[in-house]
Amino acid sequence: MLWDALTFQLGYNATLVAIGATLLGISAGVTGTFLFLRKRALVSDAISHATLPGVCLAFMALVALGGDGRNLIGLLAGSAVSAWIGLLCMNWLTRHTRLAEDAAIGAVLSVFFGLGIVLLTVIQTMGVGRQAGLEGFLLGSTAGMLWADALIIAIGGAATLMLVMIIRRPMMMVAFDPEFAAARGLPVHRIDLAMMGLVMAVTVVGLKIVGLILIVALLIIPPVTARFWSERSDRVVLLAGLAGGLAGYLGAAMSASAPNLPTGPIIVLVSFGFFALSLLLAPVRGVLAAILRHLRFQRRVHIRQGLLALAQGQKIYEPLTLRLLRRAGIVRADGVATEAGKARAAKALRDEKRWELVRSDQAHEATAALYDGLRDIETVLTRDQIAEIDRRIGGPQGVLT
Amino acid sequence: MLELAAVQGVSVEDQGIDNSPLAIRGLTVSYGQKPAVFSVDMTVHPGAMTAIIGPNGAGKSTLLKAALGIVPPLSGQVTVYGQPLGQQRAHIAYVPQRASVDWDFPTRVIDVVLMGLSRELGLLGRIRARHMARALDCLHRVGMRDFADRQIGQLSGGQQQRVFLARALAQGADLYLLDEPFAGVDAATEKAIIAVLKSLKEAGKTVVVVHHDLVTVTDYFDHVFLINTRKVAEGPVAEAFTAETLQAAYGGRLATAQIDQISRALG
Numbered sequence: 001m002l003w004d005a006l007t008f009q010l011g012y013n014a015t016l017v018a019i020g021a022t023l024l025g026i027s028a029g030v031t032g033t034f035l036f037l038r039k040r041a042l043v044s045d046a047i048s049h050a051t052l053p054g055v056c057l058a059f060m061a062l063v064a065l066g067g068d069g070r071n072l073i074g075l076l077a078g079s080a081v082s083a084w085i086g087l088l089c090m091n092w093l094t095r096h097t098r099l100a101e102d103a104a105i106g107a108v109l110s111v112f113f114g115l116g117i118v119l120l121t122v123i124q125t126m127g128v129g130r131q132a133g134l135e136g137f138l139l140g141s142t143a144g145m146l147w148a149d150a151l152i153i154a155i156g157g158a159a160t161l162m163l164v165m166i167i168r169r170p171m172m173m174v175a176f177d178p179e180f181a182a183a184r185g186l187p188v189h190r191i192d193l194a195m196m197g198l199v200m201a202v203t204v205v206g207l208k209i210v211g212l213i214l215i216v217a218l219l220i221i222p223p224v225t226a227r228f229w230s231e232r233s234d235r236v237v238l239l240a241g242l243a244g245g246l247a248g249y250l251g252a253a254m255s256a257s258a259p260n261l262p263t264g265p266i267i268v269l270v271s272f273g274f275f276a277l278s279l280l281l282a283p284v285r286g287v288l289a290a291i292l293r294h295l296r297f298q299r300r301v302h303i304r305q306g307l308l309a310l311a312q313g314q315k316i317y318e319p320l321t322l323r324l325l326r327r328a329g330i331v332r333a334d335g336v337a338t339e340a341g342k343a344r345a346a347k348a349l350r351d352e353k354r355w356e357l358v359r360s361d362q363a364h365e366a367t368a369a370l371y372d373g374l375r376d377i378e379t380v381l382t383r384d385q386i387a388e389i390d391r392r393i394g395g396p397q398g399v400l401t
Numbered sequence: 402m403l404e405l406a407a408v409q410g411v412s413v414e415d416q417g418i419d420n421s422p423l424a425i426r427g428l429t430v431s432y433g434q435k436p437a438v439f440s441v442d443m444t445v446h447p448g449a450m451t452a453i454i455g456p457n458g459a460g461k462s463t464l465l466k467a468a469l470g471i472v473p474p475l476s477g478q479v480t481v482y483g484q485p486l487g488q489q490r491a492h493i494a495y496v497p498q499r500a501s502v503d504w505d506f507p508t509r510v511i512d513v514v515l516m517g518l519s520r521e522l523g524l525l526g527r528i529r530a531r532h533m534a535r536a537l538d539c540l541h542r543v544g545m546r547d548f549a550d551r552q553i554g555q556l557s558g559g560q561q562q563r564v565f566l567a568r569a570l571a572q573g574a575d576l577y578l579l580d581e582p583f584a585g586v587d588a589a590t591e592k593a594i595i596a597v598l599k600s601l602k603e604a605g606k607t608v609v610v611v612h613h614d615l616v617t618v619t620d621y622f623d624h625v626f627l628i629n630t631r632k633v634a635e636g637p638v639a640e641a642f643t644a645e646t647l648q649a650a651y652g653g654r655l656a657t658a659q660i661d662q663i664s665r666a667l668g
Contacts, residue, residue: 037506166524173516177502180568182471183495183578184519185487231552233507362589366547369557 005253014256016150017142021209021248021267027157028202028215029222029244031164033237034195036223038175042102043090043196044219046109048203048212050086051079052116055137055207056123063126070133072149076204079137079212083200086112091193140211140264142252149208156205160198161241171195172233209252210264217268218244225275228282247271299324300374304348306330310337311345351377354389420483422447422576422607423468428477430460430467437463441477441632445576445609450602451624452612454642456651459629461611462498462580469495469578481576491520494574496565498581504554510564511549514539517571539570542600544593559590566594577601579610583617595621618642 008015035041058078062069069075086108093104120134133141164171173181174191182188199219206215226239251267280288302321307330309316316322316335325331330341337345354377359368367380377386423445430438438460445451453461466472468479470486481489494517514536515528522528540546543563548556556564562582569577577598583591598608598621612618618625618638625642627633627650634646 039503169519169522169524173519176506176508176513176516177497179466179471179497179501180495180516183469183490183493183497185470185490227507231507231554232509232512236507362544365544365589369548369555369560 002254002257005257006250010253010256013142013145014252016145016147017209017256017263018249018252020142020145020150020153021252021263022245023154023157023248024202024206024209025218025222025244025246025248025267025271026241027161027164027244028206028218029226029240029242030161030237031195031198031202032219032244033223033226033233033240034164034168034171034175035199036220036227037172037233037236038192038195040101040196041220041223042105042216043087044199044203045216046090046105046112047083047087047196047200048215049109049116050112051083051203051207051212052137053112053119054078054080054082055134056116056119057082059123059134060119060126072146072152072208075137076152076207079207080200080204082112083203084197087193087196087200136211137207138211138213139262140207140209140214142209142255142263145208153205153208156201160201160205164198167191167194168237176233209248210267214264214268217271218247221268221271221275222247225271225278228278228285231284243271243274247274297374303328303330304374307341307345307348308352310341311349353393354386357389357392420447421445421480422482423578423609424480424483425464425468426478428464428467428479429475430463430472431475436475436630438467438628439630441628443468443626443632443635445607446624447607448602448605449624450598450608450610450622451626452610452618452622453626453628454612454615454618454650455628455633459650461628464628465495465578465580465609465611469493491572492575494569494572494577496562496569496577496579496582498584499558499561499565504556504561506553508553509549510540510545510551510553510556511536513553513564514567514571517568520572536567536571539567540564542570542597543567557587559586562586563590563593566597570597575606577606577608579608581611581613583612583614615647 004010005014005018008018032041032044035044055075055078058075059069061078062071062074067074090101090104090108093099093107094101099107123134133144135141170181170186170191171194173184173186174188174195178188181191202219203212203215206218210218222240222244223236225243226236229239230236247270248267251270252263254270255261255263255266278286280286283289302318302324305318306316306321306325309321310325310330316325322331322335325341326333329338330344331337355371355373358364358377358381359371361368370380381389421444423443425441425443428438428441428443429436437458441460441464443464453464455461463472467474467477468486470479479486481492511533515522515532517539518532518536522532537546537549540549543566545560545563545567548560548564553561553564566579566582569579579598582594586594598610601608610622612622619642623638624636625638626635627641627646629650629652633650634641634643
């Protein structure tokens, strides 16, 4: 069943939803990365909640004009207008009052959402209201998705993605160093507004599939996931698009494979799955890697300290150090150094002296920055460089093994 | 070009203040109701190294930021080589305080320096070999060539500062404005930075530095600008950097022993 869904064999609607969700995931992940790196991720939550009054008012207007009020373009246009008003309110609050951004987000989010719920209740008492299905915009509803709906999502997502790519450099500069960007003459405030406008576009496009409450997850979780895997902003952007797109595709397929599984929430859970895996398994920033690195570092510190103690004829009391030295064949079971151990101890002491010289010499600065008290010096310097250092240290030569 | 006149040794008096690399008139900046900088005039001498000096909270950084349009002024004009700031951005390089950015940002040293080339790269221009070569050369000038591929979070404070300087060099500007480049850096970095700044001066560029270490002023700079919300003194070090002007700028905040020490350094 899941396989059928993954290969688009579950019928017309499921295929439309899967394609739409994939595109939405990609554009949300890419756009969200800039917001995340600008440290304004929660702004997206206020934007998304501010769409609700617009959806309701647009519905009322459409009904008043004699339609049935379910024209998706009309509803999305309404949501965009009210989200933009919410965004401007938030911006005004942070720029012209002493309110911090988090307070402004809280105020705008709750007031707009409250207003939206009131309007929603009013609509439900209207004659045509009951069939409107506007609640679907809260958590997304893909059951009756039409070809035209999918097309709107595809076009909106692609257009957003293209705009993001065009202004990615100024957005990244503002995210990293807004003062420098301003000094170069970049309109920082307008670039921020453009960034949030793009986030708004993704939100509006995503209302049908994941709904306004959960869209924030698609904007934030993929960038956070991607950040675990790369230290380069351009790659974080691409990886976030990949994670978002994959979550959209897998989530849509999974929800189609069984009856009554909600699409939006499943997409968010799949996205969270990627996040959890990255949190645990990412090579440098992941939790497991950090634990392993710590343990390995601790072991190396103990062995190094043990070697230096041996070289200087000091007694070792620390049980962990002794155990590690024994296991490495540096000391025998009775605590006496082996021949190999003695050689390594002498080498360790000599390396200390070499490092001392390297660290005091400006010419070796890049090497000195690697100093951690543990590294074998031949892993960072060439044989000739070490020989040169040894000449400067003087004393017995040839302990380099 | 106007800045060429400065390089050719025409004195600032001959050109009039209007052609100064940076001329500030009646600048007032206020956070809330308390002015941080009040009605300040400043005329930067072309081809010189100028230190902006004053006690903590005297508005040194604010003056620089307002001159660059980073913080909006309440009143006042800024001209750069005789023209309004907006048209002259390409001639100015700014080195912000190191602490103003998040060093865990996912970017490498070389990417930061390439930001200095953003004008040439434009929105969609590809980073080509010549851009790369120029960025690497700027890193080389601050002694950071070997760090090009490192993540910026791995750098020490002094190295971060030199990366910022390399980014400013990449801009190829005529006027360099630096905000506390020597704050919290190691001696090696301080030496490297001052060497680069002196080479800029030799190449006819103008350098303005917000500086906090009074002891090194006479060694590093040839002009000073003393500020304590209002301008206190301005001019060549020998004339404007005296026990009297320091007393006026710092008031009781400078211990007599410090003033004595500086006076002795001044001779």
